[in-house]
Amino acid sequence: MTKKTIPLFSPSDPTTWSPLLTLLQASQILNVSPWTLRQWDNKKKLLAVRIGTRQDRRYKKADLLKILDKGLK
Numbered sequence: 001m002t003k004k005t006i007p008l009f010s011p012s013d014p015t016t017w018s019p020l021l022t023l024l025q026a027s028q029i030l031n032v033s034p035w036t037l038r039q040w041d042n043k044k045k046l047l048a049v050r051i052g053t054r055q056d057r058r059y060k061k062a063d064l065l066k067i068l069d070k071g072l073k
Helices: 023-030 033-040 060-072
Strands: 020-022 049-051 056-060
Touching: 020 023, 020 060, 023 033, 023 056, 023 060, 033 056, 056 060
Parallel strands: none
Antiparallel strands: 020 056, 049 056
């Protein structure tokens, strides 16, 4: 029986990113602090998806790629 390997998350390799990324993963990708991402969400510059009963923030892969490509407006 062969084992299937799951690629580890790498901030520099978008192929390892899941469609929704955690606050910490998104901050590593954009090279900003988690606090900065929270502020951007509060100011509607980069909206987070809220999940679960704790309303944890998740960030869309497509949104992060757009910021990396074009910058934050």
